[in-house]
Amino acid sequence: MKVTDHRLERAPCPRCGLECKRHSVKEIIKNKVKHLKSVHYCTKCLKYFTTGPNLMGKYNDAIRCRAVALVIHEGMTLDKASKASKKAIGKHVPLGTIHSWVCNYRQRQVEMAMEASNA
């Protein structure tokens, strides 16, 4: 079986943005692909959340890039980025969705940095 690994040691909480340590690893099997995701526990909100890509993929790259840029480069909270995205496209983007885009972006940055250091 094919396995995709989306585990992260730390991830920001989708509700308050606090960097949370991994609590456990969750396996999701979808379309004969096993996805490994991290489950994080926010000590501030006292809630669990998972990271990883949005397997449904409802939004296009432009919306995704814009939301990620708002969070990473402009330092917006996920809540504000969600509201700004709604203003821009007239469609609500859930916090968890933006959160997973940001996580994917950060993971790509790490992978790119690792490739660059190997070259």
Ligand SMILES: [Zn+2]
């Ligand atoms: Zn939180």
